[in-house]
Amino acid sequence: MLIDLFSLQQTYNQQRIMLCFNGPLTKSLIEEIGNALRNYMKLENATPSSSMDVFGAYIEMTQNIRHYAARKGWSDNEASATVVIARDTEGRYAVMAGNIIDRADGADLTACVQQLAALDKAELKARYKEQLRKPRGEGSTSGAGLGLIDLARKASEPLACSLQMLEDGRAFFSIRVVM
Structure with missing residues (x-):
């Protein structure tokens, strides 16, 4: 099969995509893509602050995908993801990531993102502080949602997400943060 790379390049250029990855996310691959992103x-x-925000969003999203798959006991192939970093027409950076998750988890995550998207900066700050004070359960493998709240706090517009149902009881969850 021969893929029309020219058309693909034109699409990437039109949509101002700087970096795109699709496949299994290993720890070393997250690091290598992160280095490429920094460069x-x-x-x-x-600006240094933009670079840090974009890099931080990329790391938060990809590590969440990897940790989720590990908690589920999924193979590297099941931990596959699509990550895109682009610039919008205003020069802001959009960091997007998507992966397969269980439908119920996807519904919960979508509701959480939508709640955060409805909050203003002061409410997000209060939610972050409130979450910091909450005790974490023993053996908790999660950061209690702090990363997602922090993404919403640093974003220049509300978080956006989508959930596309798959036939096997799972769904493809996508999230976008604009910095």
């Missing part, structure tokens, strides 16, 4: 941001002459 790309440097070439773009991004």
